[in-house]
Amino acid sequence: MLPRNFFDQTLNELQCMLHGKGKEAYRAGQIYKWAYQKSVYDFSLMTNISKSFRAELPQLLNFPLPKIKKRDQSQDGTQKFLIELGDNMTVESVLIPSEGRLTLCTSSEVGCNFGCNFCFTAKKLMKRRLTAGEIVAQYLLISNLLKKEERISNIVFMGMGEPLDNPDGVFRAIEIFTCDQGIGFPRKKITISTVGISRLIPKVTEARVGLTVSLNGVNDTVRSRLMPINKRWPITGLMDACRRHTQISGDKVTLSYVIIKGLTDSLQDAKELFLLTRHIPCKINIIPYNPFPGSPFERPSEERVMEFHKQLQDLGAQVLYRRSKGADILAACGQLSG
Numbered sequence: 001m002l003p004r005n006f007f008d009q010t011l012n013e014l015q016c017m018l019h020g021k022g023k024e025a026y027r028a029g030q031i032y033k034w035a036y037q038k039s040v041y042d043f044s045l046m047t048n049i050s051k052s053f054r055a056e057l058p059q060l061l062n063f064p065l066p067k068i069k070k071r072d073q074s075q076d077g078t079q080k081f082l083i084e085l086g087d088n089m090t091v092e093s094v095l096i097p098s099e100g101r102l103t104l105c106t107s108s109e110v111g112c113n114f115g116c117n118f119c120f121t122a123k124k125l126m127k128r129r130l131t132a133g134e135i136v137a138q139y140l141l142i143s144n145l146l147k148k149e150e151r152i153s154n155i156v157f158m159g160m161g162e163p164l165d166n167p168d169g170v171f172r173a174i175e176i177f178t179c180d181q182g183i184g185f186p187r188k189k190i191t192i193s194t195v196g197i198s199r200l201i202p203k204v205t206e207a208r209v210g211l212t213v214s215l216n217g218v219n220d221t222v223r224s225r226l227m228p229i230n231k232r233w234p235i236t237g238l239m240d241a242c243r244r245h246t247q248i249s250g251d252k253v254t255l256s257y258v259i260i261k262g263l264t265d266s267l268q269d270a271k272e273l274f275l276l277t278r279h280i281p282c283k284i285n286i287i288p289y290n291p292f293p294g295s296p297f298e299r300p301s302e303e304r305v306m307e308f309h310k311q312l313q314d315l316g317a318q319v320l321y322r323r324s325k326g327a328d329i330l331a332a333c334g335q336l337s338g
């Protein structure tokens with residue numbers, strides 16, 4: 001039997017596997033600590049495990065990390081990594097520094113089938129879903145490059161692919177990220193950003209992580225034009241799913257809204273956006289459209305974005321507007337292509 005990829009195994013799975021081989025289950029926690037807390041990926045160096053067992057372990061498990069093929073740095077400090085997977089396919093991950101935070105934006109699929117018109121990733125159809133191990137590997141590869149005093153503080157599933165189209169990979173990766181005997185990443189610092197597959201939002205609630213929903217249109221006509229998924233999961237049901245998430249989790253949902261010149265940028269749009277969301281505990285994250293090569297839309301003026309922002313604020317909405325980072329290296333929202 002071929003060795004299994006260690007990074008794909010939750011602690012529980014590893015315990016069961018070792019138990020099935022007649023070994024003590026607690027050894028799984030020891031291996032987790034070596035790999036995730038000390039970055040030791042060589043069994044011969046795991047000195048609290050007996051020599052004879054260390055010699056057996058390579059037949060059971062291996063540590064196949066993908067490679068960083070390219071690293072770009074934006075003028076604003078954002079870094080984009082092109083990561084080559086074991087089968088030579090590539091995805092991108094982005095590391096975004098901001099006041100007191102270092103956010104890792106991870107990919108969950110190679111390409112994407114959802115066809116959002118404002119997104120560069122949509123130009124490449126989905127080739128495959130990432131495994132949990134490949135998602136965890138993005139974090140490890142980039143963490144291992146950081147200076148001693150730096151630490152990834154937030155993880156967002158906002159890179160290439162729709163995370164809820166890959167629930168097995170994404171939720172298993174979250175289990176691995178948050179395991180206390182390994183990385184021990186706080187759940188509240190992990191966010192799933194979805195195009196709005198309403199049926200699966202309860203899984204985000206159950207995983208106790210943050211939820212961001214890509215809204216982008218104030219009615220079904222505009223939203224369906226921008227995001228074909230809206231025909232399957234229209235706005236009313238999506239808003240209900242968001243409301244249920246906030247009721248059960250006690251957290252606000254973030255609703256992201258891409259402002260596109262002449263399409264979603266009018267002050268009437270801002271008013272309708274407020275009316276649509278006012279009964280949901282939420283923050284509205286406005287993102288001026290980030291163009292990409294051959295993109296069909298235009299970015300609104302900064303002045304229009306500020307007017308939109310003010311209109312929402314004056315109506316009483318909680319609005320976030322952080323200037324997009326990494327646009328000069330095509331690393332901003334909607335610009336990843338792998």
Ligand code: SF4
Pocket residue numbers: 112113114115116119120121122159160161162195334
């Ligand atoms: S916005 Fe997300 S779901 Fe839509 S095409 Fe881009 S990667 Fe896919």
